[in-house]
Amino acid sequence: MPDALGAALLIARKDLAIEFRTRTAFFSAVVFALLGIVIFFFAWDPTAVAAVDLAPGVLWVIFTFSGLLGLHRSFGVELADRAIDGLLGAPIPRESIYLGKAMANLVFVIAVQVIAIPAIALFYDMPLGGRVLALAGIALLAAIGLVAVGTLFAAMAVNTRLGELLLPMLSLPFFVPIVIPAAQATARLFAGRPVAESMGWLKILLAYDIVFVAACMMAFPHTIEE
Amino acid sequence: MTDLTVSHGQDGSATARVAEPTFGWLFVVAVLGVIATYIRAIYFTPLEALQGPAQKIYYVHPTSAAVAFMAFGVVALTSIGYLWMKDMRLDRLAESAAEVGVVFTTVTLITGSLWGKPVWGTWWTWDARLTLTLFLWFIYVGYLILRGAIEDHGMRARYSAVLGILGALLIPFIHLSVYLFRTLHPMPIIFKPSRPSLPNDMLETFLLALGSFTLLFIALLRARYRLATDEAALEAEEGP
Numbered sequence: 415m416p417d418a419l420g421a422a423l424l425i426a427r428k429d430l431a432i433e434f435r436t437r438t439a440f441f442s443a444v445v446f447a448l449l450g451i452v453i454f455f456f457a458w459d460p461t462a463v464a465a466v467d468l469a470p471g472v473l474w475v476i477f478t479f480s481g482l483l484g485l486h487r488s489f490g491v492e493l494a495d496r497a498i499d500g501l502l503g504a505p506i507p508r509e510s511i512y513l514g515k516a517m518a519n520l521v522f523v524i525a526v527q528v529i530a531i532p533a534i535a536l537f538y539d540m541p542l543g544g545r546v547l548a549l550a551g552i553a554l555l556a557a558i559g560l561v562a563v564g565t566l567f568a569a570m571a572v573n574t575r576l577g578e579l580l581l582p583m584l585s586l587p588f589f590v591p592i593v594i595p596a597a598q599a600t601a602r603l604f605a606g607r608p609v610a611e612s613m614g615w616l617k618i619l620l621a622y623d624i625v626f627v628a629a630c631m632m633a634f635p636h637t638i639e640e
Numbered sequence: 641m642t643d644l645t646v647s648h649g650q651d652g653s654a655t656a657r658v659a660e661p662t663f664g665w666l667f668v669v670a671v672l673g674v675i676a677t678y679i680r681a682i683y684f685t686p687l688e689a690l691q692g693p694a695q696k697i698y699y700v701h702p703t704s705a706a707v708a709f710m711a712f713g714v715v716a717l718t719s720i721g722y723l724w725m726k727d728m729r730l731d732r733l734a735e736s737a738a739e740v741g742v743v744f745t746t747v748t749l750i751t752g753s754l755w756g757k758p759v760w761g762t763w764w765t766w767d768a769r770l771t772l773t774l775f776l777w778f779i780y781v782g783y784l785i786l787r788g789a790i791e792d793h794g795m796r797a798r799y800s801a802v803l804g805i806l807g808a809l810l811i812p813f814i815h816l817s818v819y820l821f822r823t824l825h826p827m828p829i830i831f832k833p834s835r836p837s838l839p840n841d842m843l844e845t846f847l848l849a850l851g852s853f854t855l856l857f858i859a860l861l862r863a864r865y866r867l868a869t870d871e872a873a874l875e876a877e878e879g880p
Binding site for chain 2: 563566570573574575576580583584586587588590591594595598614615618621622625626629630633636637
């Protein structure tokens with residue numbers, strides 16, 4: 415369906431253009447991530463636990479929380495002047511709206527990571543070295559799963575009485591099978607183990623992505639029916 | 641009062657009906673069954689050699705967990721059914737099953753904790769099954785909170801059906817990742833490929849417990865479902 419994909423790309427471009435011009439959500443997510451990285455460091459006794467052992471856990475906790483900041487904005491921008499009606503009225507499949515929103519969110523989450531990961535490497539003395547590519551792979555797999563579920567829940571949460579409060583409550587249990595494999599694989603990576611040792615974890619991430627991208631895309635039209 | 645009969649439609653919105661007791665004979669039977677289970681478990685089933693009285697939890701804890709899984713299975717099936725047929729009765733059944741399931745999950749967590757202290761020496765440990773049960777509890781408490789946060793009936797039914805289905809899809813992933821993380825929990829004793837490895841009178845008590853808890857589940861589900869139906873009828877009566 416080239417048309418559906420084209421429409422999705424158009425929606426993603428629209429969302430990213432809004433974000434690029436205002437940059438409010440992006441900067442707050444980046445500052446939040448940096449703050450989190452710094453504060454987490456003081457939550458442990460550095461003489462008892464080595465910073466490099468904390469880094470993978472901190473990385474993925476920050477990843478989910480800063481991701482949530484971007485996700486909420488994704489449908490929040492459509493609330494003003496009921497802009498969502500314009501999207502719903504457009505002669506495009508509902509799945510395109512979901513896909514476009516998810517793609518914009520994916521770019522957002524990855525952009526935050528591009529700043530947060532080197533910051534963690536810097537503050538926690540993590541040897542990035544030749545592991546950048548492997549880490550980027552893990553981050554991409556994790557980001558796809560996070561965005562797939564988060565985009566759907568953001569669309570739901572925005573219409574409820576609790577609004578943004580509901581999004582983390584619904585999403586965080588769903589991020590457990592992302593955070594555990596990603597943190598485990600990252601920890602092995604930084605312990606100097608070969609990537610092959612983390613293949614089991616990466617397969618869980620991949621399976622999660624496939625299942626939840628498909629399921630959320632099928633579920634999305636049910637969340638925006640009139 | 642005539643508008644009482646107006647509001648049943650293809651969407652299954654509430655029909656007026658003569659008030660039935662919320663808790664019926666089935667509930668009485670189930671409670672008697674549970675009492676019988678307790679009496680048999682406490683007085684007529686031998687003590688386990690290593691764990692002593694702590695092992696008696698075996699007749700409450702795994703049965704509650706099994707019932708919780710049944711309940712969440714009902715949530716998943718009725719959620720799929722709702723999105724397919726848009727029948728409000730399925731939504732009310734899903735709501736009822738989720739609530740009863742959360743109660744049984746809470747019982748599972750509390751009884752497990754009580755057993756963990758004397759046997760493992762700790763109230764809580766990050767074992768795979770404990771973690772999975774805890775997250776089950778979080779998912780379905782979130783499900784109930786989501787329901788509470790939406791006014792519109794149709795939207796509430798659709799949203800919670802979506803969450804009910806995704807929650808069921810999530811369970812194997814959480815199970816897999818926390819299982820690989822670490823596990824300490826006793827391995828299955830009855831539902832395993834070989835023969836159940838426990839004495840016959842313990843097995844019989846366990847099966848009695850499973851039966852009476854299942855009956856209690858059905859009775860509570862039925863009572864909660866009737867309550868949901870009455871609520872819907874009342875709202876229909878009061879008008880939009």
